[in-house]
Amino acid sequence: MAKTTTNKKKFKQKLIDKYRLVVLNEDTFEEKLSFKLNRLNVFIFGSIFSILLIVGTIFLIAFTPLKEYIPGYSSTKLKKEATQLVYKTDSLEQVLKVNNQYLQNVRELLTGKISEVNFDKDSAMQMIKLNRDSVNLAPSESDLDFRKDVESEDRYSLFNPAKKTSDVVFFAPLTGTITDRFNIEIKHFAIDIAVEAGTPVKAVADGTVIFAGWTPDTGNVIVLQHAAGFISVYKHNSVLHKQEGDIVKSGEVVAASGNTGEFSTGAHLHFELWRDGQPVNPENYIDFE
Incomplete structure (x- = not known):
C-alpha cells in the first residue's frame, strides 16, 4: 500500500516537475529561445489543440x-437536383426530336419532295390547311369598333386631347418669333421659336434632366421631367449645359439655341410639352409673347 502511494506521488511529481526548452545556435551555442514548461502543461495544451x-x-x-x-457521401438535395436535371434533359431531347421531325416535313413540303403532309388534327398547320380557302381575314365591324376603343384608351392616344388643368406654373423657355405652332393633324407636337443662335434656353419649371445628348435628326436635345406628369423637350440646341440626372430650377439655363440636326432649317428652338404620355399644346400652358 505504501509502495502504491509512493508511486502516485512520484507520478504527480513528474507531471509538475519544470523543464526548460532551449533553442541554441549550433555553431556558437548562443541561446536564441527558451521555454519553461512541465509535462502537465504540455498534456493540457496538446489536448486543447487536438480538440x-x-x-x-x-x-x-x-x-x-x-x-x-468525401468518398461515399450522399446528399438528398444533390440527388433531387440530379434527378430533375435528368428529367428535364429527357424532355428537351423529346421536344428537339419532335421539332426536328416537324421542320424536316415542312422543308420537304416546301421543296416539293412530298406533295402532302398528314398533320395532327390539333395542329395549327392542319387548321390552316383545311380553312385557308374559307377564312375571311378582313376585320368585322365589331372588330373595327373594338380596335377604335382600344386605340382611344391607349396611353399615347392622339384622339383625345390632354387635360389643360395643371398645378404646375410654367415659364417661357425663351422669347422669339413663333414660326410653327402645335398641330396634331400633321403630327407637329411642338412649337418652333426663331431666335439668334446662342440664345439661352431656360427650364420652363423645376425638374430633373432625364436625357441630354445628340441625335442625327434633332441635334443636341435635352429633356426635363417635371411634377404632375409633365415632360418638356428642347431640340436643335448648339450647346447643352446640363447632364442626365441633374436637378434644375425654373428659369435656369439648360442649353443654348442653335441650328443642329438634319431637320433644322435655321436657328430656332423646337419646344415640346408632354403630359402623361400625351403631347399637349405648349401655348395652353405658357405665354410666349
Whole structure:
C-alpha cells in the first residue's frame, strides 16, 4: 500500500516537475529561445489543440462544399437536383426530336419532295390547311369598333386631347418669333421659336434632366421631367449645359439655341410639352409673347 502511494506521488511529481526548452545556435551555442514548461502543461495544451483541430475539421466538412468530395457521401438535395436535371434533359431531347421531325416535313413540303403532309388534327398547320380557302381575314365591324376603343384608351392616344388643368406654373423657355405652332393633324407636337443662335434656353419649371445628348435628326436635345406628369423637350440646341440626372430650377439655363440636326432649317428652338404620355399644346400652358 505504501509502495502504491509512493508511486502516485512520484507520478504527480513528474507531471509538475519544470523543464526548460532551449533553442541554441549550433555553431556558437548562443541561446536564441527558451521555454519553461512541465509535462502537465504540455498534456493540457496538446489536448486543447487536438480538440480544437477535431472540432474545426468537423465544422469545415459539415458546413462547406468539401463534404461533397468525401468518398461515399450522399446528399438528398444533390440527388433531387440530379434527378430533375435528368428529367428535364429527357424532355428537351423529346421536344428537339419532335421539332426536328416537324421542320424536316415542312422543308420537304416546301421543296416539293412530298406533295402532302398528314398533320395532327390539333395542329395549327392542319387548321390552316383545311380553312385557308374559307377564312375571311378582313376585320368585322365589331372588330373595327373594338380596335377604335382600344386605340382611344391607349396611353399615347392622339384622339383625345390632354387635360389643360395643371398645378404646375410654367415659364417661357425663351422669347422669339413663333414660326410653327402645335398641330396634331400633321403630327407637329411642338412649337418652333426663331431666335439668334446662342440664345439661352431656360427650364420652363423645376425638374430633373432625364436625357441630354445628340441625335442625327434633332441635334443636341435635352429633356426635363417635371411634377404632375409633365415632360418638356428642347431640340436643335448648339450647346447643352446640363447632364442626365441633374436637378434644375425654373428659369435656369439648360442649353443654348442653335441650328443642329438634319431637320433644322435655321436657328430656332423646337419646344415640346408632354403630359402623361400625351403631347399637349405648349401655348395652353405658357405665354410666349
